[in-house]
Amino acid sequence: MGEQIKIVPLGEVDGGIMMEVATQVSMTLGITAIVDEMQHYHESAYNHQRGQYSAESFLKFLDAPKEGSIRVLGITDVDLYIPDLNYVFGLADESRDVSLISISRFKKGNGKVVERAVKTAVHELGHTYGLVHCHDNKCVMYFSYNLSDTDYKGKEFCIKCQKTLDKSKNLFRGETMFPALR
Ligand SMILES: [Zn+2]
């Protein structure tokens, strides 16, 4: 099987947004993306003091893909946090090829939900390919502190990051061709 991104809605997420994000993420990364069945999240991830859900817990709700050629992207509509930040737009667990985004904050302002979701999804999936944050504020791997950062950057990788991604994808193809070398 070729490379694939499995998109998992965590809780209720607008189906139209899901499909649009899947299409654009697939085009940007050059990898097939499929939308999987909705999965429920557990209320245990809710922090009453903060009124937000733990992004780290949400990542754990997502099963790691069974095949090395698959990456998982969870999408949720609830607001997420990690202990050191007021909120996060997304998070990735590179060790398990699992990533996550929240569209909760993307609705502020109009008509930008999909665009912001795509940029954030490509960014988090980029982490699962071993990419780190980039200093180029137009590059999708630039870390977004706020929505203006997200709106300013593109959904594409800069030349440097694209090279790293291509290398990582090739390596990965090599791995699937020669499983004994993994
Ligand atoms: Zn990041």
Ligand SMILES: [Zn+2]
């Ligand atoms: Zn870059």
